[in-house]
Amino acid sequence: MYYQFYEMSHAMMAPWRAVADQMRLAIQNPLNPLAHTYFGRTFAAGLEVLERSTRRYAKPEFGLPETVVDGETVSVHERIVWKRPFCNLIHFERVVPAGHRKDPKILIVAPMSGHYATLLRGTVETLLPSADVYITDWIDARMVPLSEGSFDLDDYIDYVIEMLHHLGPNTHVIGVCQPAVPVLAAVAVMEANEDPLSPLSMTLMGGPIDTRVNPTGVNQLAEERPLEWFRDNVIMPVPWPQPGFMRLVYPGFLQLSGFMSMNLDRHLIAHKEFFAHLVKNDGDAAEKHRDFYDEYLAVMDMTAEFYLQTVDTVFKKHSLPKGEMMHRGRAIDTGAIRKVALLTVEGENDDISGVGQTHAAHTICTGIPEHMRMHYMQPDVGHYGVFNGSRFRKEIAPRIVAFMNAQSRAEPPVRRVIKGGKSSPGV
Structure with a gap:
């Protein structure tokens, strides 16, 4: 049921992500006076962090023309x-x-x-x-x-x-x-x-x-966990309506959570710095953060x-x-x-x-x-x-x-x- 709950939470958050993204775009519009204020940049930065923290990241492109x-x-x-x-x-x-x-x-x-x-x-x-x-x-x-x-x-x-x-x-x-x-x-x-x-x-x-x-x-x-522990705790059926419905998998989001927990403090600091870069309007540093996490947070099931x-x-x-x-x-x-x-x-x-x-x-x-x-x-x-x-x-x-x-x-x-x-x- 955990995989189904994960899918359901994403579905429930979808409208809020859309609202957050629309509000960010409205605040950052050059014609909006708030876009040129510290308060406006801070509010927009918070909305972007919220949207990026709750989205599902699609498979990236290689992009090597x-x-x-x-x-x-x-x-x-x-x-x-x-x-x-x-x-x-x-x-x-x-x-x-x-x-x-x-x-x-x-x-x-x-x-x-x-x-x-x-x-x-x-x-x-x-x-x-x-x-x-x-x-x-x-x-x-x-x-x-x-x-x-x-x-x-x-x-x-x-x-x-x-x-x-x-x-x-x-x-x-x-x-x-x-x-x-x-x-x-x-x-x-x-x-x-x-x-x-x-x-x-x-x-x-x-x-x-x-x-x-x-x-x-x-x-x-x-080594410490018996194989049965892995079978019972990390193996889940793919939920509907995915093409692989009912296929038993090790979900990518579980693998990602394991990797992130190994260096959780580093990821938290990275997102805090990303927020600060957005507020300071430091576009290059913010873009580097986006590029890295667009790749890192895109995961697949095995x-x-x-x-x-x-x-x-x-x-x-x-x-x-x-x-x-x-x-x-x-x-x-x-x-x-x-x-x-x-x-x-x-x-x-x-x-x-x-x-x-x-x-x-x-x-x-x-x-x-x-x-x-x-x-x-x-x-x-x-x-x-x-x-x-x-x-x-x-x-x-x-x-x-x-x-x-x-x-x-x-x-x-x-x-x-x-x-x-x-x-x-x-x-």
Whole structure:
């Protein structure tokens, strides 16, 4: 009933949100004398905070119409090139100059963890000048009718394999956060099958490969609660009249509330500062707040079977690092990976996937030659900074592209970066 109550509260607030928005527009009209007074700006700021705090945020757009390639601005066209009930594969097709070198072809596997793939907009934008980029656009489970069947961790792995097959040879794959486990599993399955379309490299960024290493609050919660607790307390049927009516899901708003509660004081301060910026008529600072929270507060539901299987396999049983993870009744052998290069990236202050959890991939991928491995730990960034922000643009992304280019050209051994630009022949 909790999901129904959530929907009902949104419906009940809709008229009040509309009134608040109309009043704000009336007060801010340049012809209204109140618009030029402190009282008017304060009243309008309060109305905007009220409206934004109670609205449902729609799925954002990527909004990347162009990029710069070889110093020339080129157009970018967003195209869906592969479709399944729970995911679309988007290609950011660049109109590159004639004679342009062949850039690495990258499949970015976005997290299915409550937010839309647009959370990686900055990741895509940074890689576009030097790569041919594709990204998984996961579908909100509440929008998928029950007739389309279920979607679990096995299906996720199958989707990754199918997308790599669709993209063909010489593809590089990146798993950001949650997808690190299914991406590694998918590559292991392909390598065990001697699949000729296995990727050239896989890059795992801030992912929970082994949550026994340096566990965070998120990991500890999953360990402390029995699986039945999650099934009884966070799994709910999609309410009418959504297309996925009666599908069992882990609602996005619950995931969001969990993330926000971890840094509640920071979010409260951000909204207080937003109010102050509006009163001071500081448009740039207010717009930055809007842009961030338009993305952060837009959430999607996950299927119950995928969520529960992930909690059990990744966070409770630690099946992958123990060598006990299964796919379609067959054991996943990470030691079978021999031809796919491995790059792992972590953030020093990551409070979601602790330092060492992603690096653990090197321990279990015993078949990868030493010269095809690299690990990089970025100082002074948290989880979000691993794949977005200034340090990602300046320090992490160039290393990812260089690593992929090295594999594409089959260059001599790649030295493995340890921290802050220092390199060493060992991890």
